[in-house]
Structures are given as structure tokens and as C-alpha cells.
Amino acid sequence: MQYAKLNDLSDEQLVHRDLQLERELIDTSFQKKTGQLEDSSRMAKLRKDIARARTAQRERESAQKLVGNALRDQHRGSFKPSDVATEVAEGAGGFLKGIVDKVKSDE
16 A cells, blocks of 8 residues: 555544554465465565654654554454455455365365
């Protein structure tokens, strides 16, 4: 996601986007370890997107004269992973589905 698009999001949406990106990074890490990751550059892209989101959060916290991670602490409780649209349709379900498919094909 481009940095300019992050500036258009509300504080809550920005924190939710950051948390969703972290979940995607974890899912991608599992896919890499199990040999299911097709795009090897996906992890680097996710890390850069997380850094952009956190930079935007820090700028907003500085502008509002808040302490570090105040926005994250404030909006973390309202985060629901299914509320935020992801760039990739895969998620934890895709990871588990791949394992189930491998087990079924071996039987």
C-alpha cells in the first residue's frame, strides 16, 4: 500500500491495517516454512507495508502530542481480522486448507 493512501485512513483504520498486515506476515511465514509460498517477495513487501503504516502512526502521534504507540493501544481492542480487506484473498484458511489437501492426497 502506498504511503499517500495511508494518510487518507482514519486513526482506527490505520491501526487496523497495521494489525492486518502483521497477521498476513505471520500467515505468509507459515506458508514459506511449509513450502506453500508461491511469491517469495511477499514477505519483504509485507514488512515494508508494516513499516509504512507504523511510520504514519508515529507521525500522527507526534502531531497530536501523544506518547508512543498510543494510537495502537487505543484502537487495538476494536480490531477484528475479518473487518479489514486484504490485498491477498488467502489467509489462515488458505494455510490450513493446504495442509488438509496434502493429508487427503496422501491417503
